[in-house]
Amino acid sequence: MAAYHAELKDMEENAAELLQRIQDKAAELQAARTAGDTEKTQRLQEELRNLAPAAQAENHFFEGLEQHLTAEQRTKLPQILKKAETVGDISLRPVHVLRAVRKLGLSSEQDAQLEKLLDEYRTSAATARGEKPQATEERVEQFIANVRAILNPNQVEVYDKAISALRDDPPSPAPFEPPVAATPPTPE
Numbered sequence: 001m002a003a004y005h006a007e008l009k010d011m012e013e014n015a016a017e018l019l020q021r022i023q024d025k026a027a028e029l030q031a032a033r034t035a036g037d038t039e040k041t042q043r044l045q046e047e048l049r050n051l052a053p054a055a056q057a058e059n060h061f062f063e064g065l066e067q068h069l070t071a072e073q074r075t076k077l078p079q080i081l082k083k084a085e086t087v088g089d090i091s092l093r094p095v096h097v098l099r100a101v102r103k104l105g106l107s108s109e110q111d112a113q114l115e116k117l118l119d120e121y122r123t124s125a126a127t128a129r130g131e132k133p134q135a136t137e138e139r140v141e142q143f144i145a146n147v148r149a150i151l152n153p154n155q156v157e158v159y160d161k162a163i164s165a166l167r168d169d170p171p172s173p174a175p176f177e178p179p180v181a182a183t184p185p186t187p188e
Helices: 002-013 015-035 038-051 053-066 071-084 094-102 108-127 133-149 153-168
Strands: none
Touching (some): 015 038, 053 071, 094 108, 094 133, 094 153
């Protein structure tokens, strides 16, 4: 942790240089997008993510951490890191649940029940803004259970598999889109 904090402090002290590198990379990214080069665009997006002030320090931290883990812990680390990429973001959202349940071919009665559940969820979410992420996750879990309760046995089987797949491999967050400076930076 001391090495991590020292690296972050060093980055703060060299912020102007880092900002210049980020702006240069963002300009390259914009040019790649304009040229329609999706492979280069994806590579540059990843490079920009890694230029974020804490990203390099975090990468070094995890590299050092791996040396102190057991073999079992090392095998779990990639999955934990994948979840960590969505920090502050629950991995399963109501929209994912809705997509899964809409594929089941609901009856008109089930569809009406689903809309009622969705309205209830929206109301509870609106009144609980700013709550802890754990409470939000609990509300999503309750929504999942409530939706499951309106399904017939055949639908439940398919629904449970879809929700399980979403839990095992949560949808990715939106890709990082760095801001592009309107004017080029001026040299010091």
